[in-house]
Amino acid sequence: MTVKQAPHQGHLSRIRVGLADRSYPIYVGRQLFQQLPQLLPNLPKQLCIVTNAVVAAHYLANVRDQLGPQHDVLVHEIADGEHAKSLTTYGEIMDSLIAHSFNRDCAIIALGGGVVGDIAGFVAATYQRGVDFYQLPTTLLAQVDSSVGGKTAINHPGGKNLIGAFYQPQSVIISTDCLATLEQRDYACGLAEVVKYGIIYDADFFAWLEANQQKLNARDAQALNYAIQRSCQIKADIVAQDEREQGLRALLNLGHTFGHAIEAEHYATWRHGEAVAAGTMIAAEYMRQQDQLSATAVERIEVLLQAFALPTRAPRLSEVQWQQRMYRDKKVQAGELRLVLPTGIGAAELRTVTDWPSVWSAIAAMTESSR
Numbered sequence: 141m142t143v144k145q146a147p148h149q150g151h152l153s154r155i156r157v158g159l160a161d162r163s164y165p166i167y168v169g170r171q172l173f174q175q176l177p178q179l180l181p182n183l184p185k186q187l188c189i190v191t192n193a194v195v196a197a198h199y200l201a202n203v204r205d206q207l208g209p210q211h212d213v214l215v216h217e218i219a220d221g222e223h224a225k226s227l228t229t230y231g232e233i234m235d236s237l238i239a240h241s242f243n244r245d246c247a248i249i250a251l252g253g254g255v256v257g258d259i260a261g262f263v264a265a266t267y268q269r270g271v272d273f274y275q276l277p278t279t280l281l282a283q284v285d286s287s288v289g290g291k292t293a294i295n296h297p298g299g300k301n302l303i304g305a306f307y308q309p310q311s312v313i314i315s316t317d318c319l320a321t322l323e324q325r326d327y328a329c330g331l332a333e334v335v336k337y338g339i340i341y342d343a344d345f346f347a348w349l350e351a352n353q354q355k356l357n358a359r360d361a362q363a364l365n366y367a368i369q370r371s372c373q374i375k376a377d378i379v380a381q382d383e384r385e386q387g388l389r390a391l392l393n394l395g396h397t398f399g400h401a402i403e404a405e406h407y408a409t410w411r412h413g414e415a416v417a418a419g420t421m422i423a424a425e426y427m428r429q430q431d432q433l434s435a436t437a438v439e440r441i442e443v444l445l446q447a448f449a450l451p452t453r454a455p456r457l458s459e460v461q462w463q464q465r466m467y468r469d470k471k472v473q474a475g476e477l478r479l480v481l482p483t484g485i486g487a488a489e490l491r492t493v494t495d496w497p498s499v500w501s502a503i504a505a506m507t508e509s510s511r
């Protein structure tokens with residue numbers, strides 16, 4: 141990681157996602173939207189900013205000002221919330237680009253959380269077979285996870301992220317001061333994905349999170365900056381080794397086979413990070429029941445998630461609902477479930493699981509009001 145000094149604005153860190161001719165930088169620092177002209181010097185004339193009203197109210201004017209009058213800027217605001225990550229919204233953005241005669245040398249800028257980033261990225265991947273794409277993530281979850289790595293997607297009534305593409309951005313600009321306006325519940329969702337990195341990849345980071353939970357809950361700038369940088373570095377390392385999820389990258393899906401089932405049944409009430417937290421507990425409990433993860437490790441995971449005010453129990457779904465949702469997961473191969481399972485703190489494996497009753501037993505143990 142190279143660290144450069146940016147005058148008057150503290151440190152600017154640069155993390156590289158190494159993907160040959162598709163490599164790109166992730167910049168992390170404060171007040172980075174003020175530095176857009178320096179960080180993004182080669183933007184084309186036509187720019188489409190995809191955002192939503194909540195984010196626009198806080199950050200759009202500044203971003204537009206910084207881009208300057210030399211660009212034709214089209215702003216497309218989508219509705220707020222997971223339901224906006226839909227084919228309908230995707231079609232509306234496409235209609236807008238076409239109506240405004242956007243050419244193949246335009247660029248799409250995602251200004252918002254994971255919902256905005258995922259749909260804007262899928263638009264960029266598919267408009268005129270692919271146009272440049274920049275990520276300006278404004279939630280913690282987007283800053284530590286969704287803006288990095290090139291998974292773009294929209295949901296289908298049949299399940300989460302079922303339509304999408306791997307499509308890398310040109311760069312990611314993480315302005316950490318955006319987190320000051322984020323609601324507590326959304327902030328906690330980001331911490332769920334941060335905890336994930338500790339569980340799957342980095343025991344020392346997990347221990348650091350345990351030791352710094354109060355600072356993180358208080359949004360201490362230094363602690364947050366480290367948590368964001370470490371998370372992005374881990375994701376960049378993994379993506380650089382396995383961009384299209386042939387193996388290692390699947391570990392980033394810890395808790396997601398369960399979590400996506402919860403979300404798809406309860407979009408209105410469960411957020412992604414919350415569902416991932418509850419799903420992570422099911423994966424951990426499954427391994428405990430198999431005698432492949434200690435009760436102490438399960439407890440450490442639960443205590444940390446709870447310290448970040450995240451749910452550790454799943455809502456009640458029927459066994460059929462669980463099965464139908466989980467068998468639509470993109471990791472399913474030849475009709476068989478593949479789950480990311482923690483083997484310790486700092487290590488996880490992708491395993492084919494054929495014994496549904498054992499999976500059901502873990503789900504039952506980790507469902508609300510079951511203890």
Ligand SMILES: NC(=O)c1ccc[n+]([C@@H]2O[C@H](COP(=O)([O-])OP(=O)(O)OC[C@H]3O[C@@H](n4cnc5c(N)ncnc54)[C@H](O)[C@@H]3O)[C@@H](O)[C@H]2O)c1
Binds near residue numbers: 195220253288300
């Ligand atoms: N592509 C990936 O690799 C990846 C990784 C993880 C999650 N995801 C996806 O990301 C989505 C969840 O992302 P999310 O948690 O950011 O949710 P989100 O995009 O819905 O944002 C959460 C809420 O915060 C608001 N918001 C955004 N920035 C704000 C700010 N700075 N201040 C105040 N409010 C702000 C939004 O308007 C929204 O109401 C899910 O669809 C999930 O599937 C994708």
Ligand SMILES: O=C(O)C(=O)C[C@@H](O)[C@H](O)[C@H](O)COP(=O)(O)O
Binds near residue numbers: 300385
């Ligand atoms: O980047 C990845 O790879 C991930 O799996 C990150 C996840 O946190 C994220 O939620 C992702 O969108 C899930 O991907 P999916 O392939 O299960 O839809």
Ligand SMILES: [Zn+2]
Binds near residue numbers: 285333412416
């Ligand atoms: Zn996720």
